[in-house]
Amino acid sequence: MACFLVSAAEAAIVTVAAKVMEKKEKEPAKVEFHLSDGTTETATKIPFSRKLKWLRNLLWGGSVLLAFEHVWHGEVVPWFPFLTAAGDPADFAEMLHEMATVGVTMALLVTAVWVCMLVVSALIEKRAQKAIHTEVSAEG
């Protein structure tokens, strides 16, 4: 009925958080390694604001496409109060229940997947840095 609103609200919060984080963040730390063959390897950590943008894109993308589905089914209309369920108290209560169950689960699942993405990217970053360190120490 309006389950996408929960994810849209989270998306709005994440968008603001990403903007604030981006402003506060300094230039990402770069580590340069000079190898014996004359080449230089650079390792850069992905800034957290960029990682927040992954979550923002997941949430906004999902919310917009889900909102379109609700328009398709006639649950969202272009006139006030925009949600057909909001006109009837019984439907309104059902809508709130759906938002609290389906909507919250959607937002939680998307956030959980994003956390998994963070863990995987941290592991990849660690492995890449370790590989460069090993290469440098082997040459040194």
Next chain:
Amino acid sequence: MTLLVTVFAAVICTVIWYKNAPKSEMLTGILCCMYWGASLMWLVDAIFEYAELKEAYFTPAPADMLNDLFLGLSVIALGLVIWLIILLIKDPKGVIKNMLFKKK
């Protein structure tokens, strides 16, 4: 059906993104996120619907399936249009900028 169509779109976009990585000139990452986000949300919707309908969930009426297929394809089209607008606005290759500020 809508979930299935969106998952296929998400997988295809991810393969295209992976093929072009680390370059992101076409901003396919945005398209991936959009389709994966929608897929995850429809997955939750499907789980709740399955809990309500049980095995009847897997035997939808042909008319409902057709409607869902149309919806899925429309969702893909909408996603592509949104991505195209973002691509033209961000213009990572500078094509629009070059066209607009071309010196005569």
